Amino acid sequence: MTPHNEQRIVVTGLGATSPVGGTVAETWDAILDGVSGVRTMPFEWVETYQLPVKFAAMIKQSPLEVLGRVEARRLDPAGQYGLVAAREAWADAGTPQVEPERIGVVMGSGIGGVNTLLDQWDTLREKGVRRVFPLAVPMLMPNGPAAAVSLELGARAGTHTPVSACASGAEAIGLAVHMIRSGRADVVVAGGTEAAMHPMPIAGFTAMQALSTRNDDPEGASRPYDTGRDGFVLGEGAAVIVLETEAHAKARGARIYAEVSGMGMTSDAYHIAAPDPVGAGASRAMREAVSSAGLSPKDIVHINAHATSTPVGDIAESNAIRLAFGDDTDHMAVSATKSMTGHLLGAAGALETILTILAVHHRLAPATINLENFDPEISLDVVHGEHRKLPAGDIAALNNSFGFGGHNVALTIRSS
Amino acid sequence: MAALTEQAILEGLAEIVNEETGLDTASVQLDKSFTDDLDIDSLSMMTIVVNAEEKFGVRIPDDEVKNLKTVRDAVGFIAGALV
Numbered sequence: 001m002t003p004h005n006e007q008r009i010v011v012t013g014l015g016a017t018s019p020v021g022g023t024v025a026e027t028w029d030a031i032l033d034g035v036s037g038v039r040t041m042p043f044e045w046v047e048t049y050q051l052p053v054k055f056a057a058m059i060k061q062s063p064l065e066v067l068g069r070v071e072a073r074r075l076d077p078a079g080q081y082g083l084v085a086a087r088e089a090w091a092d093a094g095t096p097q098v099e100p101e102r103i104g105v106v107m108g109s110g111i112g113g114v115n116t117l118l119d120q121w122d123t124l125r126e127k128g129v130r131r132v133f134p135l136a137v138p139m140l141m142p143n144g145p146a147a148a149v150s151l152e153l154g155a156r157a158g159t160h161t162p163v164s165a166c167a168s169g170a171e172a173i174g175l176a177v178h179m180i181r182s183g184r185a186d187v188v189v190a191g192g193t194e195a196a197m198h199p200m201p202i203a204g205f206t207a208m209q210a211l212s213t214r215n216d217d218p219e220g221a222s223r224p225y226d227t228g229r230d231g232f233v234l235g236e237g238a239a240v241i242v243l244e245t246e247a248h249a250k251a252r253g254a255r256i257y258a259e260v261s262g263m264g265m266t267s268d269a270y271h272i273a274a275p276d277p278v279g280a281g282a283s284r285a286m287r288e289a290v291s292s293a294g295l296s297p298k299d300i301v302h303i304n305a306h307a308t309s310t311p312v313g314d315i316a317e318s319n320a321i322r323l324a325f326g327d328d329t330d331h332m333a334v335s336a337t338k339s340m341t342g343h344l345l346g347a348a349g350a351l352e353t354i355l356t357i358l359a360v361h362h363r364l365a366p367a368t369i370n371l372e373n374f375d376p377e378i379s380l381d382v383v384h385g386e387h388r389k390l391p392a393g394d395i396a397a398l399n400n401s402f403g404f405g406g407h408n409v410a411l412t413i414r415s416s
Numbered sequence: 417m418a419a420l421t422e423q424a425i426l427e428g429l430a431e432i433v434n435e436e437t438g439l440d441t442a443s444v445q446l447d448k449s450f451t452d453d454l455d456i457d458s459l460s461m462m463t464i465v466v467n468a469e470e471k472f473g474v475r476i477p478d479d480e481v482k483n484l485k486t487v488r489d490a491v492g493f494i495a496g497a498l499v
Contacts, residue, residue, distance in 0.1 A: 068438060069438065070436070070437060070438035073436075130466055130469070131466060133463065134459040134460075134462040134463055135459055
């Protein structure tokens with residue numbers, strides 16, 4: 001492999017609350033065990049509105065296990081999840097002692113505080129203007145979770161909220177790398193959060209025919225690359241990582257998980273929701289992620305694919321990977337972890353970056369579950385049945401994240 | 417509503433403050449200032465006011481809220497509004 005970038009940006013802390021675990025350790029164990037986080041929704045409104053989709057990947061552990069009652073009351077669930085994940089990541093990084101003016105926050109979200117927005121609209125209509133919660137606006141705004149994390153850490157270098165649908169979480173990590181490289185911060189807390197378990201967004205996704213309706217088999221519903229796939233499964237949760245320069249991490253004796261060594265961010269300008277079937281924009285993002293890391297496609301041993309389990313999306317990404325890497329694609333072990341976690345929308349890219357980091361760190365590519373009849377239109381080496389050992393030595397992997405609106409983000413994770 | 421004693425109003429108000437801020441109900445005493453002693457900001461104060469309106473069945477006009485500096489002011493206003 002080629003030498004590392006002069007200023008290496010490394011990951012020193014991880015935090016997550018997901019449909020398969022309340023922490024990163026629980027989540028990773030569940031992923032290696034092939035556990036599905038998809039369940040039938042217990043909410044009355046599923047029947048009230050006769051939603052055609054009756055299952056989702058709901059968060060495994062209530063944020064009230066971590067947050068105090070009063071602090072939780074002042075946050076939308078998106079803010080609660082984000083704060084839970086950020087707290088874990090910061091503690092995992094060893095609670096860095098850094099000047100507040102040198103700590104940044106980049107927390108993305110696809111939809112923001114949609115539960116608060118819609119609940120408070122109900123309150124206004126049913127109980128009148130005086131009953132609307134005074135914190136309704138700070139709770140519903142998409143930057144609310146990022147601001148809550150900034151308050152928690154006293155981070156004053158700058159707080160940002162990329163909103164790029166299902167690419168938001170990965171974009172946040174890419175922008176955090178920029179923030180450090182450009183000299184604005186020494187340590188950046190970055191990730192994504194999403195909490196859209198509400199009948200309205202579900203109805204919206206249903207109207208797009210984007211969701212699986214495999215109601216008789218929720219755990220089998222998220223099945224990327226399987227011929228029987230019929231849409232994605234809505235998930236929720238948050239994932240956050242702590243980034244800093246290698247020099248900064250070493251100076252304070254921090255444990256280093258891996259390096260975020262490259263990134264590519266492009267847009268399709270093709271269609272508001274459908275992926276470009278050729279995958280031109282996505283393949284440019286992947287190639288840029290590899291070349292900006294100073295690597296070549298031969299160095300990439302693993303891809304955590306976006307792979308949402310939609311009929312067209314999975315094929316489009318497969319085409320894009322082939323277009324980007326040609327025959328080198330053959331030696332890349334591809335994992336579709338949404339088969340277990342469902343699709344966390346604006347948190348997905350951050351959670352999957354964590355899973356990519358852990359895959360590189362532990363040299364294990366997770367198995368994709370529910371893959372029974374491999375779609376012949378997919379030309380990838382998909383890990384399934386059992387997780388696969390990755391090579392020893394200096395290795396690198398990619399995380400792909402794409403979003404409605406034509407957003408493409410690819411991040412290169414290199415072993416440290 | 418049957419006339420409430422000042423003590424009953426104080427206890428009800430303390431529960432509302434606890435719900436909103438997490439402060440121990442025992443710390444909500446008549447001579448405490450909402451802002452200086454209990455560290456309650458204007459947004460939390462509005463929530464407390466609206467919850468008090470619902471609990472005691474009274475109306476506390478927005479113009480009046482700025483005059484409710486201490487817990488005693490609030491208890492007094494609610495007691496007066498209940499008469």
